[in-house]
Amino acid sequence: MMLLTLLSGCAWLAPVDGDSPCEEAGYAIARRTFDCTADPELSNDRHDRFLESTECIPLTFDESGVVTSGPGANQGVLAEDTYHCAFLISELSCEAVDALGDDIAAWLEVSNACEYVIEVTK
């Protein structure tokens, strides 16, 4: 019990990295691909495509939680809203996943929040 108590002192809370909303969108693409196809290789490949064809726009926000970086800066977009991109991707039906295929740019059109944190470069 003493050991458990001491281990409780390990880090339990930390601010997220600024790239988090962008990275979560990439993981969501991989996850929905895996959920719908049961194909781990395709899932990893699509994540590779995401990394190759996009750049993350680091998220910063002020004391009110309003985003202060990227295209959404100072437009009243809240920090948590930037995760709407990953959220909507993770809610896509399998028919939609099939239709989107390897077109990463098309995946990122599901939510306006994607353009606040992700820049499509290819």
Added chain:
Amino acid sequence: MIGLLLLAGAAQAEVLDLDKDIYQCTPDDMAPIWGSAGYSNALEAFRTNATTWSSTRFAEEKLLSHTEALDGEDGGVFAWQFDLSYNVARLPVYSKDAGAECPWEYRISERVIDMQAHNLGVAFRVGRVGAFYASSVTFGAPAQDPFSRGMLWSMGAPIYAFVPLMTAPLTGSFQNQIGASAYAQEYILGLSADLDVADLNVGYTRSRGLYASAFEKRLGLYGTLVLRDRLSTIGQAEAGLRRLTIADGAGATSLFGRALPLTESVDTDAADDQPGVIQQLLTGNVVQEGIGGYVDLDVAYAVSPEPLLHKALIAVHSVNFLENGGLRLQGGMVTLPRMAWYGVDGGRFPSVRADGDFRLLDGDADVLVNASLLYNDAEQLALYPFAENAISARFSMETVW
């Protein structure tokens, strides 16, 4: 105990600037971020915890291992086990109250997920036949501050779990999840028989699962199968040769193949048209225990999902640890494949495990006490691939008569 909690809190305060008063960032004020890998991982971790660390596994490890050794004599075992894992997943959360008492920089943050599994069971044999019962209570939640975390896991959880563990046959089997917290309880009832050449065990879990195992006595051939989710899913399958002694001093050799559910998707509303996807980690294992009385080797090669050396571990321990107990220290490496859908890059991880196995033998009722500390344990990482750098503590007590 209180002093230890304060010490833990003080250590934490050195790492995180207490001026920011992050202790005001309580789980009550935060919401998990849906759609994130961390949220999906947390849900899956709870499900794996409830199913894998369920009564079947406990019954096999802590109950049937004893009754199989009775060899026609009357006897039995009563066992209890507590398993706690810290930092199993990292949950992105947002705090709507950040900026008030909680620092505004923590509006979006990561909170780690802790989980526990608690088991209680009994098994006995009268002559060649016997029965066994085991129950499990599993619980997982986002970590609170060190003080609350320490109180919950070292005191609260072990105490509250006892009642449902003992009353599981009356209260049934269920899983409940609210936000990023989950609770589950389960039990198994089974029969066992010693057919002279082999031991057979069959059990039925309240959640409509099945456990079956057979152990052949002459060579040590064995097989185990766990079906769950209304018999639709292989929860675990293992077959091979257990602890065959070929030469004096070389120790006991185990060779076996094992299938463990490496990954499993969690259904979301949008995914109702698809069943959960399960990918099995198929491994070939070679375990050599008690080389020279002091050394164990444990190597596993994964065949699926991709060929790789899954683990290579070496342990040193007290002489004849298997028979006599004592202390054991294991180290090595574990390799996992890349799994982007979990946000996992894969790769090699250092793995360390320490065990203390103490035995009070008086002939009529022997008491066995075990305590283990695990860091990047191979089995833990197979079950929770996203649990990089997770630490687990495990305690068990068995009374054998």
